[in-house]
Amino acid sequence: MFEQFVKRPFHLARYRNGPYVEERSRFLAYLVHEGRCSERLRAINHFLLEVAKHILLNRKHSYTTENLTILARRWQKNRKSEVASKRQARIAILDFVFVASSWLRFLGRFEEKKEELPFGEFLREFLAFLRDEKGLAEATIRGHKHSLKLFLSWLKREDIQLTAVSPKTISTHGFLVCISYYSRDERECHRFTI
Numbered sequence: 001m002f003e004q005f006v007k008r009p010f011h012l013a014r015y016r017n018g019p020y021v022e023e024r025s026r027f028l029a030y031l032v033h034e035g036r037c038s039e040r041l042r043a044i045n046h047f048l049l050e051v052a053k054h055i056l057l058n059r060k061h062s063y064t065t066e067n068l069t070i071l072a073r074r075w076q077k078n079r080k081s082e083v084a085s086k087r088q089a090r091i092a093i094l095d096f097v098f099v100a101s102s103w104l105r106f107l108g109r110f111e112e113k114k115e116e117l118p119f120g121e122f123l124r125e126f127l128a129f130l131r132d133e134k135g136l137a138e139a140t141i142r143g144h145k146h147s148l149k150l151f152l153s154w155l156k157r158e159d160i161q162l163t164a165v166s167p168k169t170i171s172t173h174g175f176l177v178c179i180s181y182y183s184r185d186e187r188e189c190h191r192f193t194i
Helices: 009-017 021-034 038-054 065-078 086-107 120-132 138-157 167-172 184-193
Strands: none
Touching (some): 009 038, 038 086, 065 086
8 A cells, every 4th residue: 555655665665564554554555445636645645654653553542632732843843954834843843643533434443522613504505505406425524524624713703703703804814814724736626615
């Protein structure tokens, strides 16, 4: 599985000899089957090895987002020389937590924090529409869901009614600032979704 993402023998050996090879390989195969793009899969493969080095799967222990954030910050602190800016460091931490939580969820070892999503009924209806009427892929729907959750949570924090939202509201009240730590492509994706 790893040879799809890494070509050099030295690097390939690192991925094959790293911790939890079988679990990482199954997760990557799942993502390939799901239709993820090869560039993103290479990045996930990299983070997956880093995550595997920092967690323990042999215990009957589930991880939370808070646990993973602490691990990600420790990991980031130890690799500080590799990072050029604070922005890149924040993004690396977010990627670490995202990949870790996705992998652990796949393995059934992630403890979901159940919280009531603002405007949750509207979001569920819209996502069902995207799936049932538009026929969008699950990966695309998950991307839209992520963007919309960010946006809806921002609306709730700013105490803005959904019926009062306009393009001006989004740009002038700071939602675009709220997502400014994302890369240009990711910001464009969030803007497109909203």
